[in-house]
Amino acid sequence: MTDHAKPEVPAFDWPEFPAGLVWLVGAGPGDPGLLSLLGLHALRQADVVIHDALVNPQILEWRKQGAQAEYAGKRGGRPSADQRDISARLVELAKAGKRVLRLKGGDPFVFGRGGEEVQTLLDADVPVRVTPGVSAGIGGLAYAGIPVTHRLTNQVVTFLTGHDLKNDTTPSIDWQAIARGSPVLVMYMALRHIDRIAARLIEAGRAKEEPVAVVTNATLPNMKVLETTLATCAADVVETGLTAPAIICVGKVVSLRAMTDWLGSSEG
Structure with missing residues (x-):
């Protein structure tokens, strides 16, 4: 240039x-x-x-x-x-x-x-x-047509990482408290452990049919968005072949994408 x-x-x-x-x-x-x-x-x-x-x-x-x-x-x-x-x-x-x-x-x-x-x-x-x-947890989701807050769905959003210093699924996180207290979860670096994270959230009381979005290469021309559920997200990620970098959103705001996908972003 x-x-x-x-x-x-x-x-x-x-x-x-x-x-x-x-x-x-x-x-x-x-x-x-x-x-x-x-x-x-x-x-x-x-x-x-x-x-x-x-x-x-x-x-x-x-x-x-x-x-x-x-x-x-x-x-x-x-x-x-x-x-x-x-x-x-x-x-x-x-x-x-x-x-x-x-x-x-x-x-x-x-x-x-x-x-x-x-x-x-x-x-x-x-x-x-x-x-x-x-941050990808805000800007990346915005490009995918997902508002992290909406007054009809949530007044709280929680940002968390999907692994700790040892690349484990953050054992220090109180999954029970997060599952009960935050209607919307935005997860960074969580794709590798999405199966275990989803299982822990379901065990903690989140609904199996709760909407989940996996956004890869957020804001770029090759961005992909997978809309799925908490029960099926791990299998769907494997089936679609999505790879990092990815941002994952759990909560009702994902369903708003049907009305707010301003970019018309690609499905995974």
């Missing part, structure tokens, strides 16, 4: 990006247009961009000429960069006087380990700035 084809940052009193600072930016769930103007400003100033696996490559093309791009992706079940190594690399580059952009998919502080990285950086006396991004 030629430089003149890159989006321009409009005139504004933008914050400075001094040498030695690490700027954490949420790139959103995939669609490049969901990157914020602050994120674009940082991208056009950075000397080095340390990016996650789910950052759209088109966004990386918007970095300034000569800026270095380093991959630091983490994907469940695949060889991935160690989080300690990633944090140490951020410190190393900042101490070398680089303007370091840590570009993360979704939002840095929503199941994105951004908090851990900020802790490490501040402990090392490295200045930090954080710019939030559109």
Whole structure:
């Protein structure tokens, strides 16, 4: 992409990006247009961009000429960069006087380990700035035509991760309490354990016929949406061959998609 084809940052009193600072930016769930103007400003100033696996490559093309791009992706079940190594690399580059952009998919502080990285950086006396991004649990579902809240269905929504540090199904989660207390559940990184999660929710009292949506590659042209139920979701995921990255929504808001699927997104 030629430089003149890159989006321009409009005139504004933008914050400075001094040498030695690490700027954490949420790139959103995939669609490049969901990157914020602050994120674009940082991208056009950075000397080095340390990016996650789910950052759209088109966004990386918007970095300034000569800026270095380093991959630091983490994907469940695949060889991935160690989080300690990633944090140490951020410190190393900042101490070398680089303007370091840590570009993360979704939002840095929503199941994105951004908090851990900020802790490490501040402990090392490295200045930090954080710019939030559109989280897949909100933006990805919106592209699928699913509102996470609707006054006719729910006043509560719960966001949770489908696995813990050991890639287990988060044994620390009180499934009984969540099943009783939250009418809508939005689950990140849960596809691998969807069979066990669904079984636990049913055991905790959720209806077997409760609507479930599985959204893969959210906000991208190849997005797929599977509408299913709690009882059949695991088998349907296997039958359709859906793979990560995926966001899963459980609750009556999924049924609203028949009236709110503004994009006409594809079925899995």
